[in-house]
Amino acid sequence: MDELSESISELVDYIHRKLINLINKTMKNKEIKYEMLKVYKEGKEEWLDRYEDTEFSIELMCINIFRYITDNLKKSAMGLSYKIIEEYDFIEILCTLIDLKPYFRINTKDQKIVYTNNKWEILPKSEFNRVNKTEAQLWLSILNLFANEDIRKN
Amino acid sequence: MQAHQSAKGGHDEFVVDNVNRESKSIILLHNLLLIEHVKHNLFNDLINALVESPTSIRGNTFISNESVILNFLEILC
Numbered sequence: 540m541d542e543l544s545e546s547i548s549e550l551v552d553y554i555h556r557k558l559i560n561l562i563n564k565t566m567k568n569k570e571i572k573y574e575m576l577k578v579y580k581e582g583k584e585e586w587l588d589r590y591e592d593t594e595f596s597i598e599l600m601c602i603n604i605f606r607y608i609t610d611n612l613k614k615s616a617m618g619l620s621y622k623i624i625e626e627y628d629f630i631e632i633l634c635t636l637i638d639l640k641p642y643f644r645i646n647t648k649d650q651k652i653v654y655t656n657n658k659w660e661i662l663p664k665s666e667f668n669r670v671n672k673t674e675a676q677l678w679l680s681i682l683n684l685f686a687n688e689d690i691r692k693n
Numbered sequence: 694m695q696a697h698q699s700a701k702g703g704h705d706e707f708v709v710d711n712v713n714r715e716s717k718s719i720i721l722l723h724n725l726l727l728i729e730h731v732k733h734n735l736f737n738d739l740i741n742a743l744v745e746s747p748t749s750i751r752g753n754t755f756i757s758n759e760s761v762i763l764n765f766l767e768i769l770c
Contacts, residue, residue: 546722553726583744586752590740593760600763607770 547608547615548622554601554608555627558636561598565641573644573652573659596657599642599673605629606676609683612690620689630684633677642673718769721762728759 612620623629642654643662653662653671670678684690711717732739743752 546719549726550722553729556729583740586740586743586756589753589756590736593756597760597763600760600767603767604763604770607767 548619550604551608551619551622551627554605555629555632557598557601558605558632560594561601561641562632562635562639564595565639569639572647572649574647595641595654599654602636602673602676602680606680606683609680609687612683612687617689620687623684624690630681633681633684637674637677640674642671718766721766725759725762725766728762732759 608615609623612623644652644654644659646652646659646661651662651667652659654660655672739755743755
């Protein structure tokens, strides 16, 4: 992935677009209960549903990739940390995602469900207070951004 | 898609080595951005075309292509 350092700025732009989209959709669909055993309707709606599900998994993958980018921020080009903090304000975006928790939903039976390994699973009560894998990636990204010397200086 | 499967399975190091050695992750990134652009601009036309001539493999490829490339990049991380 080192050869990506020249194009990493474009990847950050892409991740920013996806995460903003995730925030917007989560705020919009906050009250909607999720149907776990979804039967896709026929025609256009089927493709739109499939598209929405795929987009959601893409957006969560972006969180993992962003954590990798923040891990290697020291090796990246000079302007990248400025872009992440000043231009896009990623700390605000990450905090909003931790607050909204898009990876948790309520299903039609009022059970709490969690998105792990590309599918929704019912969350047992014993794991309610446990930090989710995606949430851990968000916290680690924030930690990496705060721990970065360039960012602290500015 | 085969490269993604091999990298995901972790049993064929040749794929990951080759991508790293030949700097192919840049090509993957450019493909990713191109697919996003196509989806964004031609989405309604493509969905209408899929509804009119439903070929599930073509439709699924169109929808999941971006996800496959991004997951491949994630594995390379």
